[in-house]
Amino acid sequence: MTVRIGLVGTGTVGGGCIDILQAHKDDFKRHYGIDVELARVCSLSPAEAEAHGVGHLFTNDFNEVINDPDIDLVVELIGGTTFARTVVLGALAAGKNVVTANKALMATHGEEVMDAAAAAGKEIAFEASVGGGIPIIDPLKHSLIANEITSVMGIVNGTTNYMLTRMADDGMDYAEALAEAQAAGFAEADPSADVDGFDAAAKIAILASIAFNSRVVMDQVHTDGITAISPVDLEAARDMGYVVKLLAIAHRRPEGIDVRVHPTMIPDTHQLATVNGVMNAIYVVGDAVGETMFFGAGAGSGPAASAVMGDVLEVARHIEQGVGPIVGCTCTDNLPILPVEELEMKYYIRFSVSDRPGVLAAMTGVFAQHNVSVHSVVQRGKGTNGVVDVVYVTHTARERAIRAVIAEIAALDDVLHADPSVIRVEE
Amino acid sequence: MTVRIGLVGTGTVGGGCIDILQAHKDDFKRHYGIDVELARVCSLSPAEAEAHGVGHLFTNDFNEVINDPDIDLVVELIGGTTFARTVVLGALAAGKNVVTANKALMATHGEEVMDAAAAAGKEIAFEASVGGGIPIIDPLKHSLIANEITSVMGIVNGTTNYMLTRMADDGMDYAEALAEAQAAGFAEADPSADVDGFDAAAKIAILASIAFNSRVVMDQVHTDGITAISPVDLEAARDMGYVVKLLAIAHRRPEGIDVRVHPTMIPDTHQLATVNGVMNAIYVVGDAVGETMFFGAGAGSGPAASAVMGDVLEVARHIEQGVGPIVGCTCTDNLPILPVEELEMKYYIRFSVSDRPGVLAAMTGVFAQHNVSVHSVVQRGKGTNGVVDVVYVTHTARERAIRAVIAEIAALDDVLHADPSVIRVEE
Numbered sequence: 001m002t003v004r005i006g007l008v009g010t011g012t013v014g015g016g017c018i019d020i021l022q023a024h025k026d027d028f029k030r031h032y033g034i035d036v037e038l039a040r041v042c043s044l045s046p047a048e049a050e051a052h053g054v055g056h057l058f059t060n061d062f063n064e065v066i067n068d069p070d071i072d073l074v075v076e077l078i079g080g081t082t083f084a085r086t087v088v089l090g091a092l093a094a095g096k097n098v099v100t101a102n103k104a105l106m107a108t109h110g111e112e113v114m115d116a117a118a119a120a121g122k123e124i125a126f127e128a129s130v131g132g133g134i135p136i137i138d139p140l141k142h143s144l145i146a147n148e149i150t151s152v153m154g155i156v157n158g159t160t161n162y163m164l165t166r167m168a169d170d171g172m173d174y175a176e177a178l179a180e181a182q183a184a185g186f187a188e189a190d191p192s193a194d195v196d197g198f199d200a201a202a203k204i205a206i207l208a209s210i211a212f213n214s215r216v217v218m219d220q221v222h223t224d225g226i227t228a229i230s231p232v233d234l235e236a237a238r239d240m241g242y243v244v245k246l247l248a249i250a251h252r253r254p255e256g257i258d259v260r261v262h263p264t265m266i267p268d269t270h271q272l273a274t275v276n277g278v279m280n281a282i283y284v285v286g287d288a289v290g291e292t293m294f295f296g297a298g299a300g301s302g303p304a305a306s307a308v309m310g311d312v313l314e315v316a317r318h319i320e321q322g323v324g325p326i327v328g329c330t331c332t333d334n335l336p337i338l339p340v341e342e343l344e345m346k347y348y349i350r351f352s353v354s355d356r357p358g359v360l361a362a363m364t365g366v367f368a369q370h371n372v373s374v375h376s377v378v379q380r381g382k383g384t385n386g387v388v389d390v391v392y393v394t395h396t397a398r399e400r401a402i403r404a405v406i407a408e409i410a411a412l413d414d415v416l417h418a419d420p421s422v423i424r425v426e427e
Numbered sequence: 428m429t430v431r432i433g434l435v436g437t438g439t440v441g442g443g444c445i446d447i448l449q450a451h452k453d454d455f456k457r458h459y460g461i462d463v464e465l466a467r468v469c470s471l472s473p474a475e476a477e478a479h480g481v482g483h484l485f486t487n488d489f490n491e492v493i494n495d496p497d498i499d500l501v502v503e504l505i506g507g508t509t510f511a512r513t514v515v516l517g518a519l520a521a522g523k524n525v526v527t528a529n530k531a532l533m534a535t536h537g538e539e540v541m542d543a544a545a546a547a548g549k550e551i552a553f554e555a556s557v558g559g560g561i562p563i564i565d566p567l568k569h570s571l572i573a574n575e576i577t578s579v580m581g582i583v584n585g586t587t588n589y590m591l592t593r594m595a596d597d598g599m600d601y602a603e604a605l606a607e608a609q610a611a612g613f614a615e616a617d618p619s620a621d622v623d624g625f626d627a628a629a630k631i632a633i634l635a636s637i638a639f640n641s642r643v644v645m646d647q648v649h650t651d652g653i654t655a656i657s658p659v660d661l662e663a664a665r666d667m668g669y670v671v672k673l674l675a676i677a678h679r680r681p682e683g684i685d686v687r688v689h690p691t692m693i694p695d696t697h698q699l700a701t702v703n704g705v706m707n708a709i710y711v712v713g714d715a716v717g718e719t720m721f722f723g724a725g726a727g728s729g730p731a732a733s734a735v736m737g738d739v740l741e742v743a744r745h746i747e748q749g750v751g752p753i754v755g756c757t758c759t760d761n762l763p764i765l766p767v768e769e770l771e772m773k774y775y776i777r778f779s780v781s782d783r784p785g786v787l788a789a790m791t792g793v794f795a796q797h798n799v800s801v802h803s804v805v806q807r808g809k810g811t812n813g814v815v816d817v818v819y820v821t822h823t824a825r826e827r828a829i830r831a832v833i834a835e836i837a838a839l840d841d842v843l844h845a846d847p848s849v850i851r852v853e854e
Contacts, residue, residue, distance in 0.1 A: 020573050020715055031640045032572060124579050127570060133716035135562070135570035142569075143554060143562035145459060146447050146736030213458045271722060274701055288447055289560035289723060289733035295698060296719035306716035309573030323750050332458050 003316035004039035005098070008087050009077030010048035013128070014041075015303025017075065017312070018052040028313060036316050043078075054342055066091040066264055072319055076100040077314060081108055092116045092124070097319065098312040101128035107202035107218040110209065110396070114329035123318065123325045125311035130203040131156060133303030134296035136282045140210045141327050146287025146356035149211040151251045153426070156203040157296040158278035159194040160226050160246040164263075165276040166242065168234040174227060186278060196225035197246065197261040204248035207282065208259050212252050214335040216259055221248075222340040224262035228421045232380055233350055236391050237265050237423070243273045244423060249260045256336035258343055265348055265425045296350045329385055341400040346375070346425035348393050349402070351409065352418040355388040363390065366408045372397045388419045393425075430743035431466035433492035433523070435514050436504030437475035440467075440528055440555070443732025444502065444739070445479040452523035455740060463743050467492050470505075492517040499746055502739060503527040508535055519543045519551070524746065526738040528731055533630035534645040537636065541756035550745065550752045552738035557630040558583060560730030561723035562737070563709045564617050566636045569752050574713025576638040579677045580853070583630040585705035586614045586621035587653050587673040591690075592703040595661040595670065602655065613705060623652035624673065624688040631675035634709065635686050639679050642760040643686055648675075649767040651689035655848045659807055660777055663818050664692050664850070670700045670708040671850060683763035685770055692775055692852045712812035768827040773802070776829070778836065779845040782815040786842055791815065792834045799824045814844045820852075 007014055007023075021038055028034045041049045041057040042065045049058040059065065064086060066074055074091035078084050081104050088105065091098050093116065100106070106113065106129050117124040127137045131154070134196040140149070155161050162184075163177035172180070178195065181187035193199045201221040208216040226246050237244045250257060266273055271293050274352040275281040280298025285291055318326070353359050360377070367374050373395040380389045394402070404420070410416050432448075434441055441693050448465055455461045460515045468484040469492045476485040486492065493501055493514060501518035503525060505511050511529050518525050520543065527533070533540065533556050544551040554564045558581070567576070589611075590604035599607070605622065607613035620626045628648040635643040653673050663669045674691040677684060693700055698720050702708040707725025712718055724730040745753070782787050787804070794801050802824040807816045821829070829849070837843050 016715065023714075024573065024575065027575065031757050032754070045797065083468040133713075134719060135566040137571045138564040142741055143565045143737040145455070145740050146451065146733050148451065150839065271701070272699070286733060287450075287561075288443065288729040288736070289852065290727075290730055292561055292723035294719075294721060297717045300717075303717055306571065306573050306713060309715070310570040314569055315571050317753060321751075321753065323753065324748075326744060326748065326750065330458050355762070409621075426590070 002035045002037050002318055003072045003154065003319050004070050005312060006035050006040040006042070006068060006071040006074045007038060007077070008062050008065055008074060010041060010045060010052070010075065013126045013304040013308060014043070014077045015048065015052050015302035016394060017308050018054055020052065020305050020309045024210040032313065032317065034313050034316050034320065036312065039071050040068060042069070045330045057269035064097060064409045065233060066094050070095060073097045073099065073312060073315055075308060076102060077308070079104065080313055081105050084110055087114050088113055092120045092122055094121065095120060099308055099315060101126070101308055103129040103199070103202040103206060104218070107205040110206065110217070111215055111329070114227040114320045117326050122317045127311050128307035129306050130206050130294065131280050131282055131294065132298040132300065133306040134280060134282065134294050134298065136207070136294050137210060139294065140207070140284070141330070144284065144286055144289060147288045149284060149286050150252050151285040152207045152211045152282065153272065154204065154207070154248050154282035155245050155272060155275050155280050156248050156282065157194055157200045157246060158280055158299060159191070161275070161280070162186050162278045164226060164234070164244060164246065165227070167229070167231050168238070171231050171363050173231055174229060174252045175221055183264035195227055197223040200246060200248040204250050204261060206259060209331055211250065211284070212257055212333070212335060213330050214250055214257060214333040216257060216337065218260065220337045221258040226263050226421055229263050230421065232389055233421050236350070236380055237348070240393070241268055242266060242425070243268050245272060247426065249426065253338060256338045258338045260340055263423045265423050267427065341403065343399050344396050346394055346396055347402050348391065348423040348425060349406065350389055350391045350421040351416060352387055353390055353415050354417065355386050362388065363409050363416065366405050367392065370401045370405050372401050374406055429464050430499045430746050431464050432739060433467040433469070433495060433498040434465060434504070434690050435469045435489050435492055435501060437468055437470035437472060437479070438504065439728045440731040440735060441470070441504045441831055442475065442479050442582070443717065443728035444735050447619065447732050447736045449480065459740065459744065461740050461743050463739065466498050467495060489514050491522060498523060500524045500526065500739060500742055502735060503529060504735070506531065507742050508532050512536055514794055515540055516543050519547045522547060522549065524742045525548040526552045526735055526742060527733055528553070530626070530629040530633060531645070534632040537633065537644070538642055538756070542738055544752065545755050548751055550742050552742055552815050554575040554738050555734035557633050558707050558709055558721065558732040559725040559795065561707060561719045561721045561725070563721050564637060566721065567634070567711070568757070570590055571711065571716060574715045576711060576713050577679050578637045578701065578712040579631070579634045579709065581631065581634065581675045581709035582672050582699060582702050583675050583709065583725060584621055584627045584673060585707055586618070586754065587705070588702070589705045591653060591656070591661070591671060591673065592794065594658050596774065600657050600658055606707055623702070624650040624653055627673060627675040627688040631677050631686060631688060635677035636649060636686060636758055638677065638711070638733070639684055639760070639762060640757050641684060641760040642758040643684060643764065647764045649687040653690050654847055656690055657848065659680055659816055660848050660850060663774070663777070665806055667820070668695055669693060669852070670695050672699060674842050676854070680765060683765045685765045687767055690850045692850050694854065723796050744771050768830065770826050771823050773823055773833045774829050775818065775850040775852060777816055777818045777848040778832065778843060780817055781815050783843065786807050787817065789839055789842065790836050794819065797828045797832050799828050799832055
């Protein structure tokens with residue numbers, strides 16, 4: 001039999017999927033006995049469909065795809081949580097299997113989507129929602145299930161990793177790095193989803209849900225972006241044997257799930273430390289397997305389409321063999337999400353302060369008052385215009401205490417000249 | 428229903444599997460609805476079974492496992508290609524599904540085993556045969572199948588990677604590194620399988636077969652070990668911006684499959700270059716996904732048992748759902764294996780030669796005679812006892828020509844004092 005595919009969305013990833021199908025359709029049949037055919041293509045742009053040679057399959061009405069009785073599998077690549085949700089839920093309700101690359105949808109409405117798939121007895125697959133072409137959801141749902149997963153940490157946003165790499169290697173400041181990333185097409189005109197960490201937050205919500213068998217939604221992820229990071233932070237980190245990455249972090253703690261996204265200092269010997277430019281990597285620790293890492297391109301037409309088409313072929317293989325969904329929702333537990341204020345770790349904090357006598361003593365006094373033990377305090381660079389950078393690195397401290405320290409220092413008369421740069425440390 | 432498991436082999440990996448089952452049996456049921464029970468344990472050592480609390484399940488006769496009508500799934504962890512082959516084929520013939528960690532079996536009798544599984548309509552799974560706990564066979568058989576895979580390169584032997592790391596970082600010579608690895612339990616008393624590259628050859632045969640959809644057996648893999656490597660090679664590599672790793676390499680070329688195991692110089696910026704100690708990593712390049720890498724512990728009780736039990740749970744899941752084998756043998760093509768003599772690459776060759784006038788001219792003349800273009804020639808260290816190291820790095824040359832050069836230099840009167848160290852270069 002032939003499995004007929006309806007594709008909704010013909011942008012970068014959708015175009016990549018069409019290209020893969022055209023290049024390798026015969027290989028899929030010969031190697032795996034999987035016979036797939038693109039039956040319908042839906043988007044707002046007939047020109048995009050025509051550019052990939054499938055203008056004859058075009059419609060601009062997604063209902064024509066999800067209600068076509070000849071279509072077995074709908075691929076949703078339009079993104080967002082409004083139309084995409086309608087398409088995905090509509091396709092499942094109409095008895096189609098669904099493949100999506102939509103991280104926002106899965107990280108926000110994942111439970112609803114999984115429930116709809118279960119109710120319909122159909123498959124929902126979403127490997128491409130995290131890490132582009134890197135196989136990570138499949139290993140977590142299959143190869144690694146004999147483990148209790150204790151940590152998942154990833155560089156899952158290529159845009160910010162590119163910017164931080166340029167800032168660290170070439171001394172660019174944030175604005176220069178952003179402008180370059182925008183010019184290169186790595187960052188959007190409105191870069192907020194990347195630089196404020198929301199993209200990474202959606203991805204770690206998905207990974208944590210699978211790894212810990214307990215639903216985490218995007219809004220539960222404490223998220224700090226990279227907008228306050230400056231080259232002086234990256235130099236200071238390097239001098240201490242660390243690098244700074246925007247990490248999406250999820251740890252299983254005895255009390256619950258610790259999940260967050262923020263700029264993070266990691267030792268320069270850590271396997272994630274050499275993941276540079278637009279590359280992504282996800283580091284997974286399990287009680288039996290120990291440390292593992294999955295590395296690759298986190299975005300782009302080819303990598304994302306590789307993941308989407310991997311899902312399409314797997315679902316098609318099941319359809320051809322008459323096999324139903326093998327793994328559904330695995331969020332069987334209901335672990336609490338730990339408030340970030342209660343977490344304990346080490347902190348790097350850079351203050352831009354007035355370069356005058358007494359300031360350092362006053363600030364250090366605030367740390368002492370809150371019982372935050374300071375590992376080192378270093379003035380960096382020469383003061384210009386009466387402003388100087390002072391870098392504190394603490395011993396392990398509670399986030400609540402760190403916040404109190406920062407608030408109190410901010411309230412000191414004529415001390416702070418900018419928001420402090422706070423970088424948490426993972427050893 | 429409960430899926431009943433018969434375990435054959437209670438050594439390091441078998442013990443790890445029992446431990447996982449005991450720790451997480453309830454989790455598997457709650458999270459995944461997979462209900463597994465260890466029904467029988469076979470080995471030559473009742474003490475090993477007792478040490479893991481399963482002495483009551485012990486037998487020393489594998490026929491009692493493979494012929495037990497209540498057993499659904501046999502796990503073969505005895506290794507080797509004699510008894511293990513009998514157990515695996517016998518279990519399949521008796522209608523059991525089989526999970527194995529046996530690289531030698533799969534790299535030598537893989538076709539026979541896959542055919543037997545297909546004939547029986549049962550599953551054969553072997554994730555643990557390559558890369559210990561690293562999920563690599565599953566991604567190649569599922570997530571990445573939309574790609575034409577062009578290269579698979581791996582550090583797949585922890586023992587030799589540990590030795591090379593110690594030699595590079597601490598200046599140990601080969602014998603010291605081996606003695607330390609043996610003392611630490613990383614190397615066997617007879618280290619040949621590791622240091623001569625045969626273990627890696629079995630693993631790359633398995634990976635190449637899956638990646639290129641064409642059967643490669645262990646004997647077809649050109650294999651050089653690390654016994655001729657000395658610290659001077661590692662220093663020379665470092666000075667040129669390279670590191671030396673024992674790589675298992677498989678490239679898909681227009682003419683066929685290029686597959687080999689040998690010490691290899693790779694740029695120190697390559698993602699594999701920082702994989703040190705006993706860690707393993709497999710680097711995969713596909714036409715859509717680009718570069719990916721899978722990193723983790725390549726051996727040890729926990730990691731190997733993680734992979735074995737991942738397979739066990741997946742097969743058990745299928746048994747409980749009434750699903751037969753989803754992916755069988757995918758070696759549908761019959762690509763030729765390219766003879767190593769015809770390959771072209773760059774070469775590093777270190778000769779220990781007599782420290783006297785005319786030697787360098789004579790040697791360099793031999794390179795010229797065979798039209799092998801030399802990129803650099805450097806004398807390393809001071810000559811002691813009238814012997815000096817001379818290091819050649821060539822431009823791209825054919826292996827056949829390199830071998831002719833070496834043979835001719837070896838035939839020069841009173842020149843060579845030891846076998847040359849040949850390290851191929853991958854850019």
